[in-house]
Amino acid sequence: MWAFHNPVRIQFGAGVLETLADSLQGRPYALVTYSDPVFQQLSERVAALAGQPALVIDNIKPNPDFTELEISCARWMSVEQPPEVIVALGGGSVIDTAKVLAAADGNFHRVRRFLQQGTGRDELAVVPIIAVPTTAGTGSEVTCWATVWHSEAERKYSLALPELYPEVALVDPELTLELPLSLTVSTALDALSHALESLWNVNRNPVSSAAAVSAAREIIDWLPALVEEPRNLMLRSRIARAALMAGVAFSNTKTAIAHNISYPITLRHGTAHGEACSFTLPTILRAVSGESAELDALLAQVFGTPVEVGIEQLEQMLHRLGVSTAYQDYGISNREWHEIVDAAFAGERGANFIGKKDRFLAVSNNAQLSNTETQTKTGASAHNPL
Numbered sequence: 327m328w329a330f331h332n333p334v335r336i337q338f339g340a341g342v343l344e345t346l347a348d349s350l351q352g353r354p355y356a357l358v359t360y361s362d363p364v365f366q367q368l369s370e371r372v373a374a375l376a377g378q379p380a381l382v383i384d385n386i387k388p389n390p391d392f393t394e395l396e397i398s399c400a401r402w403m404s405v406e407q408p409p410e411v412i413v414a415l416g417g418g419s420v421i422d423t424a425k426v427l428a429a430a431d432g433n434f435h436r437v438r439r440f441l442q443q444g445t446g447r448d449e450l451a452v453v454p455i456i457a458v459p460t461t462a463g464t465g466s467e468v469t470c471w472a473t474v475w476h477s478e479a480e481r482k483y484s485l486a487l488p489e490l491y492p493e494v495a496l497v498d499p500e501l502t503l504e505l506p507l508s509l510t511v512s513t514a515l516d517a518l519s520h521a522l523e524s525l526w527n528v529n530r531n532p533v534s535s536a537a538a539v540s541a542a543r544e545i546i547d548w549l550p551a552l553v554e555e556p557r558n559l560m561l562r563s564r565i566a567r568a569a570l571m572a573g574v575a576f577s578n579t580k581t582a583i584a585h586n587i588s589y590p591i592t593l594r595h596g597t598a599h600g601e602a603c604s605f606t607l608p609t610i611l612r613a614v615s616g617e618s619a620e621l622d623a624l625l626a627q628v629f630g631t632p633v634e635v636g637i638e639q640l641e642q643m644l645h646r647l648g649v650s651t652a653y654q655d656y657g658i659s660n661r662e663w664h665e666i667v668d669a670a671f672a673g674e675r676g677a678n679f680i681g682k683k684d685r686f687l688a689v690s691n692n693a694q695l696s697n698t699e700t701q702t703k704t705g706a707s708a709h710n711p712l
């Protein structure tokens with residue numbers, strides 16, 4: 327028995343932003359975005375398409391943190407008539423901020439209490455969101471949770487409520503044409519991680535698996551070409567669609583071990599989310615292959631080759647994209663690595679993983695040995711920047 331549910335209305339295609347007014351249906355809206363000049367221009371375009379926003383919150387920085395979220399929520403209270411809908415124009419940080427704003431309705435304390443103490447669920451509000459992603463990575467436009475960072479306490483929370491699924495996702499690949507190369511790579515690798523995480527997941531179902539296989543294949547097949555031709559709209563469309571499909575997949579399964587390993591690495595070592603949750607993918611694949619015949623068959627579809635060959639090719643692809651698969655290259659000591667892995671397997675997302683910790687550590691230790699041997703022979707680091 328299984329079930330699949332995702333209530334987001336998805337509109338996809340180059341130029342689909344032009345339909346924003348249809349989604350707004352005349353409701354007063356808050357525009358949430360970054361402060362960069364390119365987003366000021368984009369905000370002007372949104373205002374021309376959909377009328378002036380009732381409120382603009384344009385101070386969003388990567389990885390929304392308690393302090394900034396409190397400031398953004400206070401701005402919500404600065405207008406007399408609170409907006410009826412939020413337009414989130416940006417990547418995961420903007421869409422996740424919009425979800426916090428939607429739940430807080432001006433009072434961040436409510437969200438904070440719910441995250442830290444698990445109380446006050448009934449006091450959380452629900453303002454509808456129209457998500458317009460400008461990165462092709464997080465899938466937040468089709469999930470009902472937001473990653474909330476509390477860096478001071480070295481903690482990451484997940485604000486997860488079924489009401490937080492955006493009302494509409496307007497996915498316009500044209501908006502990603504100017505995404506810098508390093509962000510293009512790290513966000514696409516985040517999406518690849520979402521796809522694979524939803525496959526080696528105890529919660530996978532036939533619909534999530536079909537979406538995940540298609541997403542992972544597309545990213546593996548087309549990301550290297552996009553790096554060569556970042557202004558190619560057809561390639562941007564493929565990766566935007568793949569990130570969306572990966573989002574659809576993990577909206578029903580949640581993430582698993584790669585993401586749980588990534589959070590302390592981002593918090594303590596500043597590694598971008600996309601790299602932090604993808605550098606372990608080959609190690610995890612080696613540790614999980616053979617654990618389930620069904621998973622092996624799905625992975626064979628992803629790679630289109632025997633799985634061992636596919637894993638080698640994926641690892642080489644990551645290296646060519648500048649992503650080392652050795653934890654030491656992220657400033658992590660052997661001891662810290664073991665602590666992170668222990669905690670990751672013990673956590674809720676870790677329990678979603680169908681593989682075993684002992685096997686993961688055995689593969690990781692082998693890789694460490696061969697990495698040390700290679701470095702001793704060549705004097706080089708495994709890291710190979712783009």
Ligand SMILES: NC(=O)c1ccc[n+]([C@@H]2O[C@H](COP(=O)([O-])OP(=O)(O)OC[C@H]3O[C@@H](n4cnc5c(N)ncnc54)[C@H](O)[C@@H]3O)[C@@H](O)[C@H]2O)c1
Nearest residue numbers: 388389417418419460461464466469471472473501504505
């Ligand atoms: N809610 C979810 O389901 C989910 C899933 C995965 C990750 N996340 C979270 O999302 C956040 C990461 O989001 P992200 O990777 O999309 O990046 P981001 O939103 O943090 O943005 C990173 C940078 O990209 C720039 N940028 C974004 N779009 C651009 C464009 N089109 N052109 C030029 N510059 C652009 C921004 O100005 C910003 O400086 C993290 O906090 C992560 O934890 C959430």
Ligand SMILES: [Fe+2]
Nearest residue numbers: 464516520603
């Ligand atoms: Fe992610």
